[in-house]
Amino acid sequence: xxxxxxHHRAVVADAHNDLLMAVAARPPKRWGAxxxxxxxxxxxxxxxxxxxxxxxxxxxxxxxxxxRQTLRMIECxxxxxxxxxxxxxxxxxxxxxxxxLAQDRIALVLALESAPGIDASVELFSTLYRLGVRIxxxxxxxxxxxxxxxxxxxxxxxxxxxxxxxxxxxxxxxMLFDVSHLGASGVAHVLELATRPLIATHSCARALRDHHxxxxxxxxxxxxxxxxxxxxxxxxxxxxxxxxxxxxxRIVDHIEHLAAVAGTDxxxxxxxxxxxxITDVTPPCCEFLDDGDPVFDFPGLEGPAGMPLVTEALxxxxxxxxxxxxxxxxxxxxxxxxxxx
Numbered sequence: 491x492x493x494x495x496x497h498h499r500a501v502v503a504d505a506h507n508d509l510l511m512a513v514a515a516r517p518p519k520r521w522g523a524x525x526x527x528x529x530x531x532x533x534x535x536x537x538x539x540x541x542x543x544x545x546x547x548x549x550x551x552x553x554x555x556x557x558r559q560t561l562r563m564i565e566c567x568x569x570x571x572x573x574x575x576x577x578x579x580x581x582x583x584x585x586x587x588x589x590x591l592a593q594d595r596i597a598l599v600l601a602l603e604s605a606p607g608i609d610a611s612v613e614l615f616s617t618l619y620r621l622g623v624r625i626x627x628x629x630x631x632x633x634x635x636x637x638x639x640x641x642x643x644x645x646x647x648x649x650x651x652x653x654x655x656x657x658x659x660x661x662x663x664x665m666l667f668d669v670s671h672l673g674a675s676g677v678a679h680v681l682e683l684a685t686r687p688l689i690a691t692h693s694c695a696r697a698l699r700d701h702h703x704x705x706x707x708x709x710x711x712x713x714x715x716x717x718x719x720x721x722x723x724x725x726x727x728x729x730x731x732x733x734x735x736x737x738x739x740r741i742v743d744h745i746e747h748l749a750a751v752a753g754t755d756x757x758x759x760x761x762x763x764x765x766x767x768i769t770d771v772t773p774p775c776c777e778f779l780d781d782g783d784p785v786f787d788f789p790g791l792e793g794p795a796g797m798p799l800v801t802e803a804l805x806x807x808x809x810x811x812x813x814x815x816x817x818x819x820x821x822x823x824x825x826x827x828x829x830x831x
Contacts, residue, residue: 496811497801501591503540503819505721505760506601506670506692507794510543512770514566521566522573529794530577530596536797539591540819540826542625542691542760543567544603548771552606557614560607564621567600580622583664583831587823599826601625601691604671610635610652612659619663624830625689627668628656629676638673640702648679661686664831669693669705669713670723670760677709687717687829692760694728695747703728707751714752717829719821721760722748726788736788738803745804745817754813758822759800763793 509529516524533541545567551559571580579590581597590597600623608614615626628649629639636653638645649657657680660667667684669677670693680688690713696704705713705720713720722744723729726736729744748757765787790796804814 493802493805494798496805496814497537497798497818500537500801500815501539501819501823502537502797503542503758503822504538504794504797505542505689505719505758505822506544506723506762507541508544508546508762508764508767510563510567511546511548512767513570514563515771518566518569521569525570526574526577530574532793532795533596534577536794538596538794538797540587540597540599540823541794542599542601544601544691545623546603546630547606556609557607560602560605560618561621564600564618564623567598568622571598582622582624584823584827586831587826599624599830601627601668603627603668604630604634604639605636605656606630606634608636608656610650612652612655615656615659615665616663619665623665624826625666625668625691626656626660627671627691628653629673630671637676639671640673643674643702645673646675647673648675649683654679654683657683664829666825666830669709671703674702674706674709677705677712681709681712681716684716687719687825688713689718689825690720690760692721692723692725692762694723694744695751698744698747699728699730701728701731710748710751710756714756717825719756719758719825720748720752721758721822724759724761724788724791725764733787738791738799739807741800742803742807742809746807746809749813749817754816755821757817759797759818761794761797765792 545563578596581587587597628636631639631641638647666689670690694704696706729740
């Protein structure tokens with residue numbers, strides 16, 4: 491069987507694509523049509539069956555407009571799903587995901603990235619859960635009222651008191667806690683406290699690329715010990731510090747390392763396709779990440795249409811079919827079915 495056949499037979503899940511930013515930047519009357527014209531063909535070409543949609547609030551909305559923009563982007567997700575109900579479904583639990591897949595619709599799951607709209611008002615996690623959010627992180631690059639992001643590792647900061655309350659509230663609700671972007675001391679704190687499986691929606695292995703955004707082997711083992719999943723990020727900066735090393739082989743290197751450290755049951759994909767979103771959103775969020783790392787080009791894998799190239803690389807590396815099916819989406823689907831909603 492060819493790698494393409496295997497790819498289309500698999501449930502392919504992507505735990506992080508910021509496409510909602512690009513859709514929400516359009517006038518509301520264009521949300522449904524813009525998604526159908528620009529993003530749906532890419533998702534279909536890439537064979538994406540399950541897509542997590544992070545709600546990321548750009549700097550110009552913080553802090554005063556963060557909650558308003560959070561609600562606007564959540565509304566955008568509902569509108570685009572309703573306008574394209576023949577092709578996609580906004581899912582709240584594993585049963586919803588299974589139903590969407592059975593109908594050949596793409597399962598969409600809402601996530602919060604760093605949750606700036608919540609600030610320290612932890613009770614709002616319940617409100618956003620009612621609106622369909624099922625995954626959340628509590629920090630991005632810098633400091634929030636809940637925790638410090640990985641760029642602030644030098645502070646050695648653990649979760650704040652509201653941050654601990656946020657973790658507890660998310661566990662009560664059945665919302666997956668996302669450790670991607672969280673500072674090292676914050677990750678350690680979460681691993682001490684967590685009573686339910688964790689997820690890293692878009693993180694690579696620090697052993698292969700020494701970047702503060704990546705997870706150490708100890709952190710990877712910790713997430714796996716909760717029953718969680720670490721999803722490999724495709725952003726070249728987190729895979730390597732050299733443009734000439736950017737390739738799907740480097741993605742597979744990180745996948746294999748995660749599998750060796752945590753086991754193949756705890757590895758997934760969190761592509762973080764940012765190039766098109768960066769160039770498409772007005773004003774653009776950034777050409778460079780906040781700490782100065784350039785966003786390298788990734789020929790062939792600039793967006794979701796290129797996802798079959800990852801399967802091709804996994805097959806070429808000689809990975810067993812059973813493991814490939816788990817990594818492409820089986821593990822993420824299981825995590826959501828058992829612990830989300």
